[in-house]
Amino acid sequence: xxxxxxxxxxxxxxxxxxxxTGEIINQTALVTEDIPAKALxxxxxxxxxxxxxxxxxxxxxxxxxxxxxxGAIDGKRGVVIYSSNLPRFQGFELxxxxxxxxxxxxxxxxxxxxxxxxxVIFGSAxxxxxxxxxxxxxxxxxxxxxxxxxxxxxxxxxxELGHIVMRPHGLKCGCGRRGCFEKYASASALIRLxxxxxxxxxxxxxxxxxxxxxxxxxGKTSFVCAKLGDKPAIKVVNRFISYLGEGVLDYxxxxxxxxVVLGGGISKEGAYLTDRVKKYLEKYSYGYVGTPRAExxxxxxxxxxxxxxxxxxxxxxx
Amino acid sequence: xxxxxxxxxxxxxxxxxxxxTGEIINQTALVTEDIPAKALxxxxxxxxxxxxxxxxxxxxxxxxxxxxxxGAIDGKRGVVIYSSNLPRFQGFELxxxxxxxxxxxxxxxxxxxxxxxxxVIFGSAxxxxxxxxxxxxxxxxxxxxxxxxxxxxxxxxxxELGHIVMRPHGLKCGCGRRGCFEKYASASALIRLxxxxxxxxxxxxxxxxxxxxxxxxxGKTSFVCAKLGDKPAIKVVNRFISYLGEGVLDYxxxxxxxxVVLGGGISKEGAYLTDRVKKYLEKYSYGYVGTPRAExxxxxxxxxxxxxxxxxxxxxxx
Numbered sequence: 001x002x003x004x005x006x007x008x009x010x011x012x013x014x015x016x017x018x019x020x021t022g023e024i025i026n027q028t029a030l031v032t033e034d035i036p037a038k039a040l041x042x043x044x045x046x047x048x049x050x051x052x053x054x055x056x057x058x059x060x061x062x063x064x065x066x067x068x069x070x071g072a073i074d075g076k077r078g079v080v081i082y083s084s085n086l087p088r089f090q091g092f093e094l095x096x097x098x099x100x101x102x103x104x105x106x107x108x109x110x111x112x113x114x115x116x117x118x119x120v121i122f123g124s125a126x127x128x129x130x131x132x133x134x135x136x137x138x139x140x141x142x143x144x145x146x147x148x149x150x151x152x153x154x155x156x157x158x159x160e161l162g163h164i165v166m167r168p169h170g171l172k173c174g175c176g177r178r179g180c181f182e183k184y185a186s187a188s189a190l191i192r193l194x195x196x197x198x199x200x201x202x203x204x205x206x207x208x209x210x211x212x213x214x215x216x217x218x219g220k221t222s223f224v225c226a227k228l229g230d231k232p233a234i235k236v237v238n239r240f241i242s243y244l245g246e247g248v249l250d251y252x253x254x255x256x257x258x259x260v261v262l263g264g265g266i267s268k269e270g271a272y273l274t275d276r277v278k279k280y281l282e283k284y285s286y287g288y289v290g291t292p293r294a295e296x297x298x299x300x301x302x303x304x305x306x307x308x309x310x311x312x313x314x315x316x317x318x
Numbered sequence: 319x320x321x322x323x324x325x326x327x328x329x330x331x332x333x334x335x336x337x338x339t340g341e342i343i344n345q346t347a348l349v350t351e352d353i354p355a356k357a358l359x360x361x362x363x364x365x366x367x368x369x370x371x372x373x374x375x376x377x378x379x380x381x382x383x384x385x386x387x388x389g390a391i392d393g394k395r396g397v398v399i400y401s402s403n404l405p406r407f408q409g410f411e412l413x414x415x416x417x418x419x420x421x422x423x424x425x426x427x428x429x430x431x432x433x434x435x436x437x438v439i440f441g442s443a444x445x446x447x448x449x450x451x452x453x454x455x456x457x458x459x460x461x462x463x464x465x466x467x468x469x470x471x472x473x474x475x476x477x478e479l480g481h482i483v484m485r486p487h488g489l490k491c492g493c494g495r496r497g498c499f500e501k502y503a504s505a506s507a508l509i510r511l512x513x514x515x516x517x518x519x520x521x522x523x524x525x526x527x528x529x530x531x532x533x534x535x536x537g538k539t540s541f542v543c544a545k546l547g548d549k550p551a552i553k554v555v556n557r558f559i560s561y562l563g564e565g566v567l568d569y570x571x572x573x574x575x576x577x578v579v580l581g582g583g584i585s586k587e588g589a590y591l592t593d594r595v596k597k598y599l600e601k602y603s604y605g606y607v608g609t610p611r612a613e614x615x616x617x618x619x620x621x622x623x624x625x626x627x628x629x630x631x632x633x634x635x636x
Contacts, residue, residue: 072609081609130472144572146469153574154448155610164482164568168560176602177567242486249495250482254462254572256471284494291390291399292473 002057003314004048004065004104007111007306008032010085013040015047016307017055017062020315022122024307026055037092045101064105065098066313068114068306074156075109081157107313109150111306113159115299116143117150117316118309119261124300128258132251133299134161136244136264139174140182144255149316162186164250166243181250184243187219187266190236194222197236205230223269237276245280252281252294263299270298320375321632322366322383322422325429325624326350328403331358333365334625335373335380338633340440342625344373355410363419382423382632383416386432386624392474393427399475425631427468429624431477433617434461435468435634436627437579442618446576450569451617452479454562454582457492458500462573467634480504482568484561499568502561505537505584511554512540519550541587555594563598570599570612581617588616 002025007014009032016027028051033040052059071083078095080086098106109117116133119125125133129148135141142161144151152158162182163175170179183189194217198206205225210216222240225233248260266273274296281296301308320343325332327350334345346369351358370377389401396413398404416424427435434451437443443451447466453459460479462469470476480500481493488497501507512535516524523543528534540558543551566578584591592614599614619626 146464151464151573154576155574157609158572158574160571163571165564166483166486168484168564175571246483246486253478253481253493254476255469256473256476258472291475 001063002061003063003311004102005307005309005311006044006065006067007310008067008069008086008089009111009306010070013044014307015044015051016304016311017051017057018308018311022118022308022311022315024304025057026051027307028054032086034088037086037088037094038097040088041094041097041101044098048102059103062104064107064314065102066114066310066315067094067098067106067108068111068310068313069094069108070111072157073108073110073113073152075107075150075152076156078106078108080108105314109152109310109313110143110157110159111309112141113143113150113152114309114313115141115263115301115305116145116159116261116309118301118305118312119263119299120145120148121312121315122301122308123261123305124297125259125261128295130255130257131259131261132161132255132257133261133263134244134247134251135299136185136187136262136266138186138188140186140247141264150313161247161251164247166246181243181247185240185247187264189243190219190222190240190266191217193236193239194233197222197232201232204232206233206236219265223266223272227272241273241276241280245277248277248296249281249284252291256291257294259295259297261297261299263305267298267302274298319381320379321381321629322420323625323627323629324362324383324385325628326385326387326404326407327429327624328388331362332625333362333369334622334629335369335375336626336629340436340626340629340633342622343375344369345625346372350404352406355404355406355412356415358406359412359415359419362416366420377421380422382425383420384432384628384631384633385412385416385424385426386429386628386631387412387426388429390475391426391428391431391470393425393468393470394474396424396426398426423632427470427628427631428461428475428477429627430459431461431468431470432627432631433459433581433619433623434463434477434579434627436619436623436630437581437617438463438466439630439633440619440626441579441623442615443577443579446613448573448575449577449579450479450573450575451579451581452562452565452569453617454503454505454580454584456504456506458504458565459582464573468631479565479569482565484564499561499565503558503565505582507561508537508540508554508558508584509535511557512551515540515550515554522550523548524551524554537583541584541590545590559591559594559598563595566595566614567599567602570609574609575612577613577615579615579617581623585616585620592616 140162458480485497
C-alpha cells in the first residue's frame with residue numbers, strides 16, 4: 001500500500017510516492033504553468049502515471065492522493081477558496097477534478113496544515129496525538145492536530161496561527177491587520193531584528209559573519225554569532241525568543257496541547273532554540289500553576305514536509 | 319428524563335434539576351463550607367435527594383450529573399487539578415466521589431467551559447456546532463466547542479482564552495504573564511478605562527451618571543453615556559471594542575468558528591455591543607480575503623448559565 005503526496009506551490013508541483021511509514025519512495029515535479037487549473041491537473045495526472053510506472057507501483061496499490069496547497073482551502077468541499085500564489089486555482093474544485101483524473105480518493109488541505117499532520121503521523125511528533133505546529137519562514141504558518149486529526153475550522157481556513165496580535169497598532173501585516181505575531185517572530189522578522197541591532201553595533205561579530213554586507217543577513221546570522229558569544233547577537237536571539245515565546249504561551253493557554261512543533265529553516269537550530277524557548281516559558285509557568293507542560297520540539301521532515309505532509313492527509317485514518 | 323446541573327463556586331454551590339430542553343425545573347443551593355471536599359460532596363448528595371423529592375422527580379429518571387467548577391479541571395480523570403477559589407478541592411477526585419454519592423454518571427468541567435457548552439446545547443448558539451465563547455467579567459473566561467463537543471485540551475485546562483498576549487510587557491496579569499487580553503477587554507479593564515477617561519474629562523456625562531463618585535463606576539457607565547452621545551464615553555467604548563475586537567480576530571484566525579458568543583454582564587448590551595464588534599472585525603476583513611465570516615452574538619443563559627451549562631455536560635451526547 002502506498003500514498004501519493006502532492007505539494008502544489010506557486011513555482012512547481014512536487015509529486016511523491018510515499019510508503020505507509022512515511023518514506024518517499026520516488027518523486028518527481030512539474031512546473032506550475034500559468035494555464036487553467038483543470039488543464040494543469042490533467043498534466044499532474046499524467047505525471048502521476050509516469051511516476052508510478054517508473055517506480056514499479058500499480059495504481060491498485062495506491063490508497064489515496066493527498067494534496068497540500070497554499071491559501072484558504074475548504075477541505076470538506078475540496079475547493080481552493082483563495083490562494084495568492086495560485087490565482088488560477090481560486091474557486092477550483094481541486095478534489096473533484098483530481099479524483100476524476102486519478103480514479104482515487106483525494107483529500108486536499110492547506111500546505112501548513114498538511115505539514116503539521118505529517119509531523120504527527122510520520123515525523124517528530126508521532127508519539128503525540130495533539131500538536132500545534134508553527135512553521136517559521138517568511139511568515140508563520142500553523143497547524144492544529146487534535147486526537148491525531150487535523151483541525152481545519154468549520155469551513156476550512158482555520159489555524160492561521162501567525163495572525164494573532166502581538167502589538168496592536170504595530171507593524172502592518174499582509175493580512176490587513178497590524179502587529180501580527182508573524183511580523184515579530186518569523187524568519188523575516190528575525191532578519192529585520194538582526195539588521196537593526198547591527199546598525200547599532202558596528203563592532204558586532206555579525207558584520208564579519210556577513211562579510212560587511214548587511215544585505216547578506218539571513219535567519220542564521222544572529223544564531224551563529226550568539227553561539228560564539230557575540231553580545232549584540234545574543235540580544236537579537238533573546239528578543240526573537242521572547243516574541244516566539246509569547247506566541248507559544250498563547251497557544252499553550254488556548255490548546256494545552258501535548259507538544260508544540262517548531263518548523264521552518266530555523267528548526268535546524270534544534271535544542272539551542274527549544275532550550276531557550278522552554279526557559280522563556282518556564283519563567284511564566286506556562287501561564288498557570290499546576291497546568292500540564294507541553295513538550296517543545298523541532299520538526300524533522302524538513303524538505304520532505306510538503307510531499308509527506310500531503311500523503312499524511314490520506315493516511316490519517318490509519 | 320432530567321439532568322442534574324451543579325455549579326460549584328467559592329461562596330455557594332447551586333444545584334438544579336434541568337429538563338432535556340435546558341429549563342431549570344427546580345433549584346437549591348448550599349454554602350461552600352470550609353470542610354474537607356469529601357464531606358462537602360456528601361452534603362451535596364443529601365441536597366440533591368431533597369431537591370428531587372421536592373420536585374417529584376425520581377433518581378431513576380435522572381440521566382446524569384454535570385458539574386461546573388472554577389479552576390484547572392481534568393475532565394477525563396474527573397479531578398480538580400487546581401482552583402484558587404476552592405483550595406480544599408485541589409487534587410480532589412470529584413467525579414469519583416460524586417458518583418459514589420449519587421450512583422449516577424458524573425462529568426466535571428471548568429465552569430467557563432460548561433457555560434460555553436450550555437450556550438451551544440441549550441442557549442443562543444444552539445443552531446451552531448462550533449463556537450468560541452468569551453465570558454467578560456472580572457477576567458475573561460473562555461470555552462471552545464467543536465462539532466458540538468467541548469474542547470478541553472490533551473489533559474484538560476485548555477481554553478484559557480483571556481490569557482493570550484495583547485501587549486508584551488503590558489499590565490501584570492494574575493496568571494504570571496504581562497499584557498494578557500483580559501487586562502484590556504474584561505469588565506475590570508472597562509472600568510479602568512472609564513475612570514482614566516473621566517479623570518481627563520471633568521465635563522463628561524459619566525460624572526453625572528455616577529453621582530460625582532468615581533468609585534461608583536461600573537461596566538455599564540461608559541455604555542449608558544455613549545448611547546446618550548457623550549464623547550468621552552464614546553471614546554471609552556471604542557477603545558474597549560478595539561481591544562475586544564483584536565482578541566476576537568485572533569480567535570477567528572485560529573479557529574474559524576461558526577459563531578463567537580460574548581457572555582458576562584456586558585452581554586446585556588446586546589446588538590449595541592455586537593454591531594460595534596462586527597464593524598471592527600469588518601475593517602480587517604476577518605484577517606483574510608475570502609474567509610467565511612463568523613456570527614457574533616451574545617449569550618442568553620445569563621444567571622442560569624452555571625446550572626444549565628453544568629447540565630449540558632451530560633446532555634452533550636444527545
